[in-house]
Amino acid sequence: MRVHAIQTGTVRIKTAQVAGRGHGFRRQLAMFTDPNWTDWLPTYAWAIEHQEGVIVVDTGQGTHLLESAQSCHPYVRWEVAFRIEREQEIGPQLRALGIGARDVKKVVLTHLHMDHDGGLVHFPNSEIFVARDEMRAASGWMGRIRGYLPHRWPTWFDPLPLDLAAEPFGPFMRSRRLTDAGDIIVVGTPGHTADHVSVLVQDGDMTVFLAGDASYNQALMVAGTADGVSANEKISTATLETIGTYAKSRSTIYLPTHDPESGTRLANRCIIMS
Numbered sequence: 001m002r003v004h005a006i007q008t009g010t011v012r013i014k015t016a017q018v019a020g021r022g023h024g025f026r027r028q029l030a031m032f033t034d035p036n037w038t039d040w041l042p043t044y045a046w047a048i049e050h051q052e053g054v055i056v057v058d059t060g061q062g063t064h065l066l067e068s069a070q071s072c073h074p075y076v077r078w079e080v081a082f083r084i085e086r087e088q089e090i091g092p093q094l095r096a097l098g099i100g101a102r103d104v105k106k107v108v109l110t111h112l113h114m115d116h117d118g119g120l121v122h123f124p125n126s127e128i129f130v131a132r133d134e135m136r137a138a139s140g141w142m143g144r145i146r147g148y149l150p151h152r153w154p155t156w157f158d159p160l161p162l163d164l165a166a167e168p169f170g171p172f173m174r175s176r177r178l179t180d181a182g183d184i185i186v187v188g189t190p191g192h193t194a195d196h197v198s199v200l201v202q203d204g205d206m207t208v209f210l211a212g213d214a215s216y217n218q219a220l221m222v223a224g225t226a227d228g229v230s231a232n233e234k235i236s237t238a239t240l241e242t243i244g245t246y247a248k249s250r251s252t253i254y255l256p257t258h259d260p261e262s263g264t265r266l267a268n269r270c271i272i273m274s
Helices: 024-033 063-070 074-078 090-096 132-138 140-145 218-223 233-249 262-268
Strands: 002-013 041-049 054-057 080-083 104-108 127-130 175-177 184-188 197-203 206-212 251-256
Touching: 002 090, 002 262, 024 074, 041 262, 063 074, 063 080, 127 132, 132 140, 206 233, 218 233, 218 251, 233 251, 251 262
Parallel strands: 054 104, 104 127, 206 251
Antiparallel strands: 002 041, 002 080, 041 054, 175 184, 184 197, 197 206
16 A cells, blocks of 8 residues: 655645634634735645555645636635646646546545645546535535635536444544555544544554644644634644544654645654654
């Protein structure tokens, strides 16, 4: 089994989105009043070469996001910026690795924000999994108001509901095994969105923890710092604590989508040091 880090362009956001400031609604409002931008951050997607077929976790950015400055949505228009070339989309990058579209058996989306579902167009023949309530929150006009881009989804997009069972996996209370071998597990990591999930790849005596936006980088997870997006700060910080508890029980390579060090940590198999 092998996990590939696939960087699909870069993104800039406000610093108050990365590390929340204040509490409650003030924490979310701070994203709009903050004048400070991050550096350009990577947007990673992940491909797992598995004996049961290739599994992709998140699909990264698409070039259609370069039109975000024309959006009527205040966040999409003024609070985020993207850089991506067409050859940086996940489809061309998978082909460069020798992985064709039909080799990808499953796609798991940690959540449906635009920089995670932007490459969906490349997977018309794959089983695509999304948490049931995440799909509900992202759909229709209300989804657009919430900052999702459902009008950008391919017309054929009809994902399978990813329902987690009340089966603990380590400290995580809900989980679902994604492979027959039981070595790839989806766990609930609510916070960034209410139904956000992460994917845990059991690779020998290590776990490769594909964290989506559970935190924007490893240091924020270790510190237990919720981001500025989460509607419920307590749920976010509880999730980060649970991730930290898991990492203390098993050697864990923690890989958030926008952490500049994620690709290096994967390549060098750098685990979280407790």
